[in-house]
Amino acid sequence: MAEGLRERKKRETKQRISDIATGLFLEHGFMAVTVADVAEAADVSVNTVYNYFPAKEDLFLDRMDGVTQRLARMIRGRDRGESAARAVLRELRQDIGAVSPAYGLMDGFDAFMNVIEHAPPLKARLFHLRDQVHEAVVATLREETGAAADDPLPLLVGGQIAWIESAVVGYITGEMTAGRKATTVSREALVLLDEIEELLGEKVLTYAVREG
């Protein structure tokens, strides 16, 4: 491995810009902070910012990169005898149970979503993010099941699974921005997950069961 000086500095610079930008956005709102502000606070030029982040929104949503692959990771890590959907349900219940770092995204989930709520460009990006999540899930299902390229089943099941998460996230976001208590919301979210599970068809709940 032996990470060189150049690689390390690149990583640190990108991380510093992202951290500082997120901090400024949380404090003043996405619209009130200019890219120039971020650059100055991070002690770099504006071009350097754009060197690492294609657009201003990426400064805030960058840390959601991991989110794109989150469901896919859950599926790949399912237990023996467990289906893809049940693995996702189980992991989501576990995450919600660990209230503090709400939903595993970051501390202050409500503050984070609040920034997005007041920034149209960011909301637009979130929709695109859902597509990415969906695609990642579908791709994973295809890999795990070895389904044919023209098999529509992964697409459909993947859509259901991706929907589970967005439903829960949407619910939590709405309740949190409404000012509800985090512990209350998380308890209700668990109930919501139960209802979601009842809504799912048998085909979805038993798709892509891991051998063993």
Next chain:
Amino acid sequence: MAEGLRERKKRETKQRISDIATGLFLEHGFMAVTVADVAEAADVSVNTVYNYFPAKEDLFLDRMDGVTQRLARMIRGRDRGESAARAVLRELRQDIGAVSPAYGLMDGFDAFMNVIEHAPPLKARLFHLRDQVHEAVVATLREETGAAADDPLPLLVGGQIAWIESAVVGYITGEMTAGRKATTVSREALVLLDEIEELLGEKVLTYAVREG
């Protein structure tokens, strides 16, 4: 003015390298610290170190750049009716009187000189430094008196003046490395300056008197 980002970072980088290098030298000695050590501690590449400092010695002697022009500045700042030599004598007495930042070079003068004492390349540089001081003094005397280019007097008087400083510095260095107390040494240095003044000829003491 408006110092740009590039210039500011350049200045900060050079300063950081110099500071860290000096610290390492004071702690472990000049010979025991490699340029690679300095580079790593300063979080830059070896080439960047050489980009700012032509040779390893410069990492330590860099902060003596001001010293080169110190006597020249004293001369240019002499009072009305005061000669170049007397201005230097006066300023030196004043510096020595303010014991703490010994001789205006830096805190911990003895530690500083101790590093030099144990590093042949550094000692060699000090001799070169004296030439530079001498040249600066001579050049200043020529400017101030408007002496002809072939007039040997500035050269001779300048040599005497430069010698004053090196004599005092040499004395202080010797006594300090011998472990004498700083206050004692500075008191003796003042006596030494008196003796030096008595040794100087009338021509030297009255050269380049500022009009007024």
Next chain:
DNA sequence: TGGAGGCGTTGCAAAATTACAGTGACTCTG
């Protein structure tokens, strides 16, 4: 309504920094 100014974004040349390889002098060691 028109112009001035702020902001996101891009392109390009210059400057700074790094990686890599190499040279020469020196020390240590078998």
Next chain:
DNA sequence: CAGAGTCACTGTAATTTTGCAACGCCTCCA
């Protein structure tokens, strides 16, 4: 005494960062 190793230092190409100017979109204001 041969060879391996360390270290100061240099050269060169690649990479990163910066400075500068520009474009389009938008808002504000006269």
